[in-house]
Amino acid sequence: MQDYNYFVPTRLVFGKGKIEELPKYISNHGKKVLLTYGGGSIKRNGLYDRIKQLLKDYEVFELSGIEPNPKITSVRKGVEIVKQEKIDFIIAVGGGSVIDCTKNIATGAYYDGDPWDLVIDNSKVGKHIPFFTVLTLSATGSEYDGSGVISNQVTNEKLALLGDIFPEVSIMDPEYTFTVPAWQTAAGAADIMSHTFESYIVKEGNIFTDGICEAMLKTVISCTPKALANPEDYDARAQLMMVSSFGCCGLPAIGRTSSPWVCHGIEHELSAYYDITHGAGLAIITPVWMKYSLDGQC
Secondary structure: OOOOOOOOOEEEOOOOOHHHHHHHOOOOOOEEEEEEEOOOHHHHOHHHHHHHHOOOOOEEEEEOOOOOOOOOHHHHHHHHHHHHHOOEEOOOOOOOOHHHHHHHHHHHOOOOOOOHHHHOHHHHHHOOOEEEEOOOOOOOOOOHOHHHEEEEEEOOOEEOOOOOOOOOOEOOHHHOOOOOOOOHHHHHHHHHHHHHHHHHOOOOOHHHHHHHHHHHHOOOOHOOOOOOOOOOOOOHHHHHHHOOOOOOOOOOOOOOOOOOOHHHHHHHHHHHHHHHOOOHHHHHHHHHHHHHHOOOOO
């Protein structure tokens, strides 16, 4: 049994229509908000319009077009807005890419140099402005952890931003994942499984977290085919969204041998050069790593 130090301050607000609770959680955080998001999916499914209505009493600024494998260029744009407009808090609407980008923006708000400095030297990560998330993809678990991953297309680097950069509140309505394409649903499932394997396949575990990891894997194995067959299967989507949050929050790893997260390290190098979908890259790498891990000396 290994020692551990475990702390997650984020509140998860899960279920149908929970977006309506957003105003009560942001009410004490000021009046200037930056809304961050990716492409047009949140406009097509009505989520964008609903959030704008809920923010009618706030001064709203926007950063759209955040990429999969979020780029430092988007972070720099966000930091510029935050500093110039004296933003009080951020709402990230999307999946892990939007949330990871937002984490770098939130920390960059209190840093005088280039926000990329924080990625290449995590010791420079300090305080951050408050941010909230509205999740639209079950995959990375960034809505419930304190780190992110940022890409630099100039240097071909994809590196982790590590620190206690936790969302204040993450709102999770499985209905907002109904329109996620089959490809992204499958890639997200592969990502959740990889997070779990990285904690599970280590030298020393324990009965409690063995069970957590196994239950998470069983959930993904059971629910992913159902979500692919019927994208509006609420129960399947809900269970995938639930387990996605726990992949990177540290809970599956407590009391276990520390993991180097080998697959993620390899995948980050690949997608730094080829910009492939993170979950798809993990799906390629993980089976090979599992075969290697069968060697009793590893």
